[in-house]
Amino acid sequence: MPERTHVTLQDVARAAAVSPATASRVLNGSANVRADLRVRVQDAAGRLAYAPNAHAQALAGASRRxxxxxxxxxxxxxxxxxxxxxxxxxxxxxxxxxxxxxxxxxxxxxxxxxxxxxxxxxxxxxxxxxxxxxxxxxxxxxxxxxxxxxxxxxxxxxxxxxxxxxxxxxENRSGAAALAKALLGMGHRRFAVLAGPRALTTVADRIAGFRDALTGAGVHMSEKDIVECGFTRDGGYEGMIRLIAGGLRATCVFAVTDVMAIGALTALRDNGLSVPGDVSVAGFDDIPIVRDLTPPLTTVALPLxxxxxxxxxxxxxxxxxxxxxxxxxxxxxxxxxxxxxxxx
Amino acid sequence: MPERTHVTLQDVARAAAVSPATASRVLNGSANVRADLRVRVQDAAGRLAYAPNAHAQALAGASRRxxxxxxxxxxxxxxxxxxxxxxxxxxxxxxxxxxxxxxxxxxxxxxxxxxxxxxxxxxxxxxxxxxxxxxxxxxxxxxxxxxxxxxxxxxxxxxxxxxxxxxxxxENRSGAAALAKALLGMGHRRFAVLAGPRALTTVADRIAGFRDALTGAGVHMSEKDIVECGFTRDGGYEGMIRLIAGGLRATCVFAVTDVMAIGALTALRDNGLSVPGDVSVAGFDDIPIVRDLTPPLTTVALPLxxxxxxxxxxxxxxxxxxxxxxxxxxxxxxxxxxxxxxxx
DNA sequence: GCAGTTGCAGAAAGCGCTTTCAGAAAGCGC
DNA sequence: GCGCTTTCTGAAAGCGCTTTCTGCAACTGC
The missing domain is CATH 3.40.50.2300 (Response regulator)
Incomplete structure (x- = not known):
């Protein structure tokens, strides 16, 4: 904002016939200023549409907000x-x-x-x-x-x-473990995971927790049941497509985020597979929209x-x-x- | 950030044994500075982890970014x-x-x-x-x-x-009109609208356009077919509930935003009504998620x-x-x- | 060899504000 | 009425930077 110049505290002070110091005191509400001066300053500031220069304030030591x-x-x-x-x-x-x-x-x-x-x-x-x-x-x-x-x-x-x-x-790990247990409780034994980039600790933890619970129940999930894909809706869609193309053997797919689960759900629908009839799907996060999906998504609700x-x-x-x-x-x-x- | 003090241009200049002016010139890449001085300054700045004070820069006339x-x-x-x-x-x-x-x-x-x-x-x-x-x-x-x-x-x-x-x-008005025409083309004659706050011009325009097209085709929509509700997913849900409670006579519901349509869709599902079997639903905006709904939403795609x-x-x-x-x-x-x- | 350029570094002003600091005015007790 | 405290105001310093402006060398051309 180079061109025109701005109204400064100086201008206000001049218009109110007081010193800049007094004007500053009034505008910051702080110290003792005689009532009539206070009014004059506020008046002038209003009339001139004065806006303090935040940079100058900051430089002079005001606290940032x-x-x-x-x-x-x-x-x-x-x-x-x-x-x-x-x-x-x-x-x-x-x-x-x-x-x-x-x-x-x-x-x-x-x-x-x-x-x-x-x-x-x-x-x-x-x-x-x-x-x-x-x-x-x-x-x-x-x-x-x-x-x-x-x-x-x-x-x-x-x-x-x-x-x-x-x-x-x-608590990604324990959350994913709890989810796995619930899924096991429904009778699922063959799982697939739509993983985001596994370098992300979030992804790694969720997979680890999920797998721990499976292993604890004597259920095996091999590495090739874990599909690494983008951390987005499209990633989930595409990952699910790959899973289907590979001849989906799982009865339940765990997408490590709800957003990815959304993509997965659509991929299933586009391929004529029904949820949960043909395959169950679970997510993680409980973002608000998943309640509005059909079917509504099973997930781990985080206190976001x-x-x-x-x-x-x-x-x-x-x-x-x-x-x-x-x-x-x-x-x-x-x-x-x-x-x-x-x-x- | 009151407590500790920061590394200043002064500090850098001193460490590099040049004047602040020269240091400034180096750090802003601009003017002619001898190569060895340039190196010394950049070195010092790096060593001290110097970060310019944006406020001072702004105050001194640098452009804001x-x-x-x-x-x-x-x-x-x-x-x-x-x-x-x-x-x-x-x-x-x-x-x-x-x-x-x-x-x-x-x-x-x-x-x-x-x-x-x-x-x-x-x-x-x-x-x-x-x-x-x-x-x-x-x-x-x-x-x-x-x-x-x-x-x-x-x-x-x-x-x-x-x-x-x-x-x-x-172009809210013409978009809504085009949508109405398409809907008329499908044979719909009885419509309801889930309107957000009608004081919003966006809402008013969309309703006006929609209604214009209806009127143009000789189809009447009365005021009581327009339900004013919140401009949100929950608003759409609750508006739809009211519509259902009033004995839904429309064959097609137009929600003035996709977000509201999402709520409406869920309200219908919660009440055992099928879309588009029992009633058609259309929205406006074409936000990405509506493709993932079941059924995917008819809407007016804005080049957002x-x-x-x-x-x-x-x-x-x-x-x-x-x-x-x-x-x-x-x-x-x-x-x-x-x-x-x-x-x- | 000398005035006139050119290239580059430093001194210093100043951006607009807050905040001591000092001083004027007013109020107090005796 | 005099010194003292208490209020309140203004002068001025300074926050950290950019940017003339000045000045010194090292050149250029004649």
């Missing part, structure tokens, strides 16, 4: 619900929230962190970052470390390796909104100790109509 | 797709995008605009604002006008009354991503004339399985 949240894609419903939780807590604390999508691009993510750091944002939240990639995490750390040293607060939703930051984690709330709270609350804090939140299996009992 | 986008709710898929378009164009122009959700709260919206203005953001985009409310629009104008006068750029997706800003509009792209482009391109520009984008009827022919 806008926290940054960085995620892969704000349009992912999984994230959208988390964001709502974040905004609730932020709002309660008088903070505004700005969101950014990285589209799983490391450079973009680093650029946003860097920008937030440059802006001296009081806190940065990272929702499910690219921590599984060594180089990515290193680049991120290079921005985050000095930010933290400068007094910035950081909280992360999802696991990371080496960062010295607080985090909140959904809480995930966001806890993260924001962590970032807000000073960490006295030297260790990074971890909050774990458990999910709960929700059986809906996308899964059914196996006919003996 | 982060545009703000304000919408009702980033988790609304309608908006999410638009946002993707915005970010594409912004990215191509080297800009970062920060998103904010107002949850249809006027105060919050004004607060965000005010913050963006204070931050001297180069552009602000408003996606579907609260312009239908006089007081709201006035409060917004009070922030926007001085922002514009200061050289800020504003673009709006959706209609507004009095703001002197550029806007891009989906383009809506965002055009808006960003408008905000970027200088408006030479004195009049605000308007870009209109048409939708296209997409027939899917949620609508069927009426049996004679």
């Amino acid at each position: 806008t926290v940054g949240v960085i995620c892969h894609d704000v349009s992912d419903p999984y994230f959208a619900v988390i964001a709502r939780g974040i905004m609730r807590v932020a709002g309660d604390n008088g903070l505004l929230v700005m969101l950014a999508s990285t589209f799983r691009d490391a450079d973009r993510e680093v650029a946003y962190v860097s920008m937030l750091r440059a802006q001296r944002a009081p806190a940065i939240l990272l929702i499910g970052s690219g921590f599984e990639d060594k180089a990515w995490e290193r680049a991120l750390a290079a921005e985050l470390d000095p930010y933290l040293r400068g007094g910035g607060r950081v909280a992360v939703v999802s696991r990371h390796r080496s960062l010295r930051v607080d985090s909140v984690l959904p 909104e809480q995930l966001g709330e806890r993260a924001m709270e962590l970032a807000l609350r000073e960490n006295a100790g030297r260790r990074s804090r971890i909050v774990r939140l458990a999910g709960e299996v929700v059986i809906r109509e996308s899964t059914g009992r196996v006919r003996p | 982060t545009v703000g986008v304000i919408c009702h709710d980033v988790s609304d898929p309608y908006f999410a797709v638009i946002a993707r378009g915005i970010m594409r164009v912004a990215g191509d122009n080297g800009l970062l995008v920060m998103l904010a959700s107002t949850f249809r709260d006027a105060d919050r919206e004004v607060a965000y605009v005010s913050m963006l203005r204070a931050q001297r953001a180069p552009a602000i985009l408003l996606i579907g604002s609260g312009f239908e409310d006089k007081a709201w629009e006035r409060a917004l104008a009070a922030e926007l006008d001085p922002y514009l006068r200061g050289g800020g750029r504003v673009a709006v997706v959706s209609r507004h009354r009095s703001l002197r800003v550029d806007s891009v509009l989906p 991503e383009q809506l965002g792209e055009r808006a960003m482009e408008l905000a970027l391109r200088e408006n030479a004339g004195r009049r605000s520009r308007i870009v209109r984008l048409a939708g296209e009827v997409v027939i899917r399985e949620s609508t069927g022919r009426v049996r004679p």
Whole structure:
């Protein structure tokens, strides 16, 4: 915004015939100012449509009120619900929230962190970052470390390796195990998994938990029953197609996220397979839309909104100790109509 | 971020044994600096993990690179797709995008605009604002006008009354009319509409277009066939419930947004009604998820991503004339399985 | 060899604000 | 009425950067 110039505190002060100092005091509501001067200043400010220059304020030492949240894609419903939780807590604390999508691009993510750091944002939240990639995490750390040293607060939703930051984690492993047990209880013995990129800890944990429970019940699932595919609706669709093409032997398919399960469901429908008649399908996350699918999806309900709330709270609350804090939140299996009992 | 202090340009300059001016020149890549000095400065900056203070930069006249986008709710898929378009164009122009959700709260919206203005953001985009409310629009104008006068750029997706800003509009009226014609072509004669708040121009336009086409074909739709309900999935659900309770006489229900149609579909399912067997359902927007519903939804496909792209482009391109520009984008009827022919 | 260029580094001003700090005015007790 | 405290206001410093502007070398051409 180069061209025209802005109304400054000076202008307001002049118009009100007071010093800039007094004007500043009035506009910040703080100190003692005589009533008539106060009125004159407020008047002038209103008349001139004065807006303080946030940069000047920040530079002069005012506290910042806008926290940054960085995620892969704000349009992912999984994230959208988390964001709502974040905004609730932020709002309660008088903070505004700005969101950014990285589209799983490391450079973009680093650029946003860097920008937030440059802006001296009081806190940065990272929702499910690219921590599984060594180089990515290193680049991120290079921005985050000095930010933290400068007094910035950081909280992360999802696991990371080496960062010295607080985090909140959904209990992926136990959630997936509980789901597997429920499925076993319905009589299923042959399973397939639609896995996202297995390098992601989220994916790895969910698969591990699922498989643990199976193994515990003496049920075997081989590696070729695990289809690695994109972490998206289209990934799930395409993975399911591959499963069908391979001659689907499973009676139950576990998609590691609801979003992928949605794709899987559509792939089944497009191939004339009925759910749960021909095959049962389960997901993970319990994003709101799965209730509106036909059939409604069996899944593991994560307290998504809480995930966001806890993260924001962590970032807000000073960490006295030297260790990074971890909050774990458990999910709960929700059986809906996308899964059914196996006919003996 | 009060406590600890940051590494400043001064520090870097000192470490590199040059003046701050030279350090600045190096770090901004611009002017002529001897190679060895250049190396020394970059070295020092790296070693100290220097991050420029964006506030100081801005104050000293550097150009800002982060545009703000304000919408009702980033988790609304309608908006999410638009946002993707915005970010594409912004990215191509080297800009970062920060998103904010107002949850249809006027105060919050004004607060965000005010913050963006204070931050001297180069552009602000408003996606579907609260312009239908006089007081709201006035409060917004009070922030926007001085922002514009200061050289800020504003673009709006959706209609507004009095703001002197550029806007891009989906052709709601003609889209709804085309949909109605298609539905008439299937033999439908008795319609019901799930309307959002009718004060919203979006809603009003869609209803008007729909009704125009009906009237043109000699089909009457009375006011009591139009159910006003929330602009959300739950609104659609509850509206449909009311319709059913009133003894559904329509053969086809038009929900003014896909999101509402989703709720309607679930309400029908919950009441044992089949779609399109018992009743046809159509929506508007063509958000991605409607392809995954059962049955897939008939709707008017809006070029959502383009809506965002055009808006960003408008905000970027200088408006030479004195009049605000308007870009209109048409939708296209997409027939899917949620609508069927009426049996004679 | 000398004025006139050119290339590059540093000094310093200033962006718009907050915040000491000092001083003026007013109120108090005696 | 005098010194003292208490209010309140304005002057001025300074936050960290960019950007003239000035100045010094090292050139150029005659």
